[in-house]
Amino acid sequence: MMVTKDLKMADVVHMNHFSLSILDRFGIELGFGDKTVEETCTDSKVDPQFFLEIINAFIDNDYFPKKQLQGFSVKLITDYLQKTHKYYIEIKVPEIELLIEKMVNTCYSQKEVITLLNRFFKEYNTELRNHILREETVVFPYTQMIENAYNSKKIDVKVIKNMEEYSIDIFEKEHDNIEEKLFDLKNIIIKYLPQPNNKVLCHKLLHELFSLEKDINDHSRIEDKVLVPKIRAMEKEIKLIAGLKS
Amino acid sequence: MTGIQIIISDKSPLILRGLSSIIEKISIAHELHTTNSSIELIAFIKKIIPDLVIVNPELLDKNQIRIFKEIIQQNKIKFIVLQPDNKLTDYNLDYDEIISSCENEDQILKKINSFIGEKNFKKALKKNDSISTREENIVREIALGLSNKEIAEKLFISQHTVITHRKNITRKLGIKSVSGLTIYAILNKLISLDEVK
Numbered sequence: 001m002m003v004t005k006d007l008k009m010a011d012v013v014h015m016n017h018f019s020l021s022i023l024d025r026f027g028i029e030l031g032f033g034d035k036t037v038e039e040t041c042t043d044s045k046v047d048p049q050f051f052l053e054i055i056n057a058f059i060d061n062d063y064f065p066k067k068q069l070q071g072f073s074v075k076l077i078t079d080y081l082q083k084t085h086k087y088y089i090e091i092k093v094p095e096i097e098l099l100i101e102k103m104v105n106t107c108y109s110q111k112e113v114i115t116l117l118n119r120f121f122k123e124y125n126t127e128l129r130n131h132i133l134r135e136e137t138v139v140f141p142y143t144q145m146i147e148n149a150y151n152s153k154k155i156d157v158k159v160i161k162n163m164e165e166y167s168i169d170i171f172e173k174e175h176d177n178i179e180e181k182l183f184d185l186k187n188i189i190i191k192y193l194p195q196p197n198n199k200v201l202c203h204k205l206l207h208e209l210f211s212l213e214k215d216i217n218d219h220s221r222i223e224d225k226v227l228v229p230k231i232r233a234m235e236k237e238i239k240l241i242a243g244l245k246s
Numbered sequence: 247m248t249g250i251q252i253i254i255s256d257k258s259p260l261i262l263r264g265l266s267s268i269i270e271k272i273s274i275a276h277e278l279h280t281t282n283s284s285i286e287l288i289a290f291i292k293k294i295i296p297d298l299v300i301v302n303p304e305l306l307d308k309n310q311i312r313i314f315k316e317i318i319q320q321n322k323i324k325f326i327v328l329q330p331d332n333k334l335t336d337y338n339l340d341y342d343e344i345i346s347s348c349e350n351e352d353q354i355l356k357k358i359n360s361f362i363g364e365k366n367f368k369k370a371l372k373k374n375d376s377i378s379t380r381e382e383n384i385v386r387e388i389a390l391g392l393s394n395k396e397i398a399e400k401l402f403i404s405q406h407t408v409i410t411h412r413k414n415i416t417r418k419l420g421i422k423s424v425s426g427l428t429i430y431a432i433l434n435k436l437i438s439l440d441e442v443k
Binding site: 181 | 266280419420421422423425426429430432433434439
């Protein structure tokens, strides 16, 4: 079922509780009574249309309103992406680390193996942080510069120089597959790891890994299918105005 | 990367949705991808190399048909033509089967089952044999941190062979990264914990 602006926000959470993390990202807090999606969004100063597209894309994998999403400003999109970064680094990753640490501390039969998992995830964490850092210090500022230049039609030497040094194509090329290691970790636990004595923790961990993977997939989809094509079109236009060969 | 990979492509969302809901009934683990854009379709088959594609050729222009043909032939992908009506247009394409929109559910399921049933059987046969001793040796070297080139030199094989082995290992184990393979190697006692730096 699609979420619409007149639906009650409480029903959205009932429909799919994973949407809680999205609400949180938008700064929408629980306790919305019988308010609709639109009302809750307005209260929290969130663009209801943007919220709707994001939440529907998240809930239903088949729904991906590329065109609509590309209509939103770069700032709105990258702000959202940054919020998801923050959610991974500040909430999800520490949660998973804590679970693995608990597993190390409570297992008596095969500490070595669980310690390996711990190391593997630490590596992943570093990788994820580097990935995020690169996006926030290089990619997002670049996309913002492009949008500003595009909107103001003021294309100065600095813009041209930046565009010569970097382009969204470079980002697309170097945009590595950050879900790969998560996929491996899941498979190792599901297929190869001898069951540790604490099964409850192990299942919880798997559950968290699946949910993080889903979230990251959703995130990359917005980057690759919305941000990249949007910026590419703007780059082209700017080059045209500046009289450069594209 | 789990189960049989199927791609459906047509302009009409009605047909995409309808066909998806029918295919979802097959009892074989599968992953369904739908698209209504020809560019996406081509990018898709290049990227995931599906087992089965169900495509309405009207979607593709001449050039795309040529690329499409090449890819499915190269990778031996099963190809079912999706016909919007009963008339048969010649697209100059080699297809394995036709599904037309006036067929009923059973007929469609039967056709699809006959393809992936066969595919799945072959896959199961392949998957059953776990990785070979040769592949185990290679996992060991990867876990020790050797590059493809170094492995090739050490085992007196070409780099190309090493890459093929790696692909097979990844397919069989479902593990892609080096650190993932390292854990596998330790779990299966191919190397000891002390050997890993």
